[in-house]
């Protein structure tokens with residue numbers, strides 16, 4: 284391997300820049316040439332590729348987002364599109380590709396390796412912490428800090444106005460962010476996607492606690508479960524207590540990456556290059572029990588679904 288490329292794909296996450304920097308500096312220190320692919324698989328298809336040097340990644344370790352840009356490009360599921368992408372890489376003499384993204388991006392990378400012999404390594408970049416084969420994804424810890432800060436702010440205004448606040452937190456079908464943010468933010472109720480949502484039970488619990496003299500409360504809920512504004516109206520009508528919903532949305536995706544994410548991303552970027560130099564391809568990188576690990580991408584996706592954090596949920600129930 285002499286020339287490698289790096290791209291970011293799927294939703295952006297704080298720390299992606301640090302991961303790109305890790306790949307670039309790791310590769311240069313091994314005497315490899317490195318190329319940046321702009322705008323994910325879309326940019327690969329359209330040959331948006333530029334050679335990077337060590338200064339290309341100066342002043343990015345502390346910046347959120349991804350300077351390479353990211354994109355959703357469903358066309359990449361089409362084999363002919365992937366064939367063209369492999370051809371683009373060959374035309375630059377690039378033999379390996381590091382893909383920073385979620386499990387969708389991983390699947391695309393694995394196909395490029397299997398079908399066209401491009402040596403691909405996946406790095407987990409998403410705030411959702413929903414990527415198999417790793418305890419933590421790049422961006423998760425930063426998004427957690429952001430969500431907790433938002434909850435703290437909501438708490439100030441809720442307690443001043445004796446309100447009930449509902450805060451919708453990202454994560455798609457993974458509630459790691461919600462549960463951890465709720466514990467750190469002292470939320471009274473958690474609605475997680477991994478448990479069936481019992482609307483009636485939630486409302487009754489809130490009714491009981493207000494009847495017992497509680498003056499304000501915060502409900503943390505994962506996105507895609509219910510319309511939180513409708514839920515707020517229903518709670519207000521039933522409990523007779525002012526209720527407001529706040530959707531944190533993309534605020535959680537942005538911002539300066541925290542130290543943990545910068546370090547994780549840097550380690551993973553360097554490790555990806557080491558794997559490629561060992562002739563490994565079609566693997567994804569993770570951190571498990573504080574150790575860097577790599578797994579076959581398909582094995583990770585099919586067999587390493589991350590378990591729901593039931594233990595954290597139990598702790599949270601004792602705290603409220």
Ligand code: ATP
Nearest residue numbers: 293294355356357359360384385386387388391409
């Ligand atoms: P996030 O968790 O942030 O959403 P992701 O990588 O899972 O990240 P997706 O939108 O699922 O996000 O995938 C990103 C890109 O990866 C897609 O736009 C597409 O280009 C490619 N991709 C996804 N699934 C596949 C697949 N089954 N085969 C080939 N390519 C895929």
